[in-house]
Amino acid sequence: MGFQFKYSVVWESVPILLVGVKLTLLLTFFGLLIGFFLGTAAGLGKTSRSRILNKIAGFYIESIRGTPLMVQVMFIYFGLPMALNTRIPPLVAGAVAIALNSGAYIAEIVRGAIQSIDKGQTEAGRSIGLTRFQALLYVIWPQAFKRMIPPLGNQFIISLKDTSLLVVIGVGELTRTGQEIIAVNFRAFEVWTSVALIYLVMTLSLSKVLSFTEKKLEIRA
Amino acid sequence: MIKIKELHKSFGPLEVLKGIDLHIKPGEVVVIIGPSGSGKSTLLRCINRLEETTSGTIIVDGYDINDTSTNINFIRSETGMVFQQFNLFPHMTALRNVTLGPVKVRKVSRTEANKIGMELLVRVGLEDKANAYPDQLSGGQKQRVAIARSLALNPKVMLFDEPTSALDPELVGEVLEVMKTLATDGMTMVVVSHEMGFAREVADRAIFMDDGVVVEENTPETFFMRPQNERTKAFLRMVL
Numbered sequence: 001m002g003f004q005f006k007y008s009v010v011w012e013s014v015p016i017l018l019v020g021v022k023l024t025l026l027l028t029f030f031g032l033l034i035g036f037f038l039g040t041a042a043g044l045g046k047t048s049r050s051r052i053l054n055k056i057a058g059f060y061i062e063s064i065r066g067t068p069l070m071v072q073v074m075f076i077y078f079g080l081p082m083a084l085n086t087r088i089p090p091l092v093a094g095a096v097a098i099a100l101n102s103g104a105y106i107a108e109i110v111r112g113a114i115q116s117i118d119k120g121q122t123e124a125g126r127s128i129g130l131t132r133f134q135a136l137l138y139v140i141w142p143q144a145f146k147r148m149i150p151p152l153g154n155q156f157i158i159s160l161k162d163t164s165l166l167v168v169i170g171v172g173e174l175t176r177t178g179q180e181i182i183a184v185n186f187r188a189f190e191v192w193t194s195v196a197l198i199y200l201v202m203t204l205s206l207s208k209v210l211s212f213t214e215k216k217l218e219i220r221a
Numbered sequence: 222m223i224k225i226k227e228l229h230k231s232f233g234p235l236e237v238l239k240g241i242d243l244h245i246k247p248g249e250v251v252v253i254i255g256p257s258g259s260g261k262s263t264l265l266r267c268i269n270r271l272e273e274t275t276s277g278t279i280i281v282d283g284y285d286i287n288d289t290s291t292n293i294n295f296i297r298s299e300t301g302m303v304f305q306q307f308n309l310f311p312h313m314t315a316l317r318n319v320t321l322g323p324v325k326v327r328k329v330s331r332t333e334a335n336k337i338g339m340e341l342l343v344r345v346g347l348e349d350k351a352n353a354y355p356d357q358l359s360g361g362q363k364q365r366v367a368i369a370r371s372l373a374l375n376p377k378v379m380l381f382d383e384p385t386s387a388l389d390p391e392l393v394g395e396v397l398e399v400m401k402t403l404a405t406d407g408m409t410m411v412v413v414s415h416e417m418g419f420a421r422e423v424a425d426r427a428i429f430m431d432d433g434v435v436v437e438e439n440t441p442e443t444f445f446m447r448p449q450n451e452r453t454k455a456f457l458r459m460v461l
Contacts, residue, residue, distance in 0.1 A: 118308075120308040121308060123308065124304060124310070127271065127371070128297070128301075128321065128326060128373075129295065129298025129326040130294070130322075131294055
């Protein structure tokens, strides 16, 4: 008896999986939104002349990059609440984990992009009397941001896929939903194929949006 | 306008400026020449504090620029600087480059700033390039926009750091022309340059720097025709 791919399983699973997709997108969106702010702050901290800001940003980046996301997730969901004697909803814990994690990588993207802008740009800005902050805001940031887009896109895709790790804390995102369907119908092949394809559709769409944005900004030097 | 006293500047163990004394009067055009590594660009960059001085004082328009009570951003807005590499903001049109200072530093309205900006672009002969981006301009045009950008703040002094050294030879003239007009209009100018023709024709004083000190200074005629110092003579022989 050969294995038979049952298309009916796919059609039955997809509507249920789409419920998980909603959570996956929600987690990705908020995780990256907060992560972008964290990363910008930490990236600027790393380029700042203040030694304290430098150290704080460095500590954050190194401690996140140096530990597995899985451990961070469990630390935030199981560990922290025990120490603080509270409970954190899984969804919040998940979004926080994605935010903290992506923030550390985004910080390095921001730092790299800012440092790649020619020093003469800052000097020209300062020489017309702009403050350090104004020169960053009006002269450096717009140029650096353009350079950030490709690596940011990469990080966005990684973070989207990373939300699948949140199965360990029981967040009902796409991967978890897939597991639950299999627990009922035992059709692992069809369900994981469907799950994988849905991830692929999401990441490909994200790539498309990003390359479109890049082209839009490309029009002007 | 500018008073420099006993100025020393070191980068680590390397002493680049070894005690410079220099007075520049309002409306004076001073050209500084000298071999590369003589410290002339560093001297210029110290005047608007793009480089921190190691010791000595610099007074610009009555303000000690190294005094902590001096608002350096204000001094810089009164001291225009033109760079060898233009350093135009590539993400802004020519007009935006010129108006950034008036809008953000002088807090002038956008309409007013555009008016100032267009007047200046006319002055440097680039009114038709107002909406062009830097990568659509030639080197000479870029440098003229950069000059307009500095002038937009109505500075009391203009510093030029080898403004024509990065230009193709046929584009040098248009930039020097703008600088000549500025000089004629009475702008105080400090120009680091190897344009001997410009120095002879426009400068009130020529200064020769070598190895971190002012070796010789004189009126251009005397400076070029009868240089006194051996090092000046040797340098002029090489470049003329």
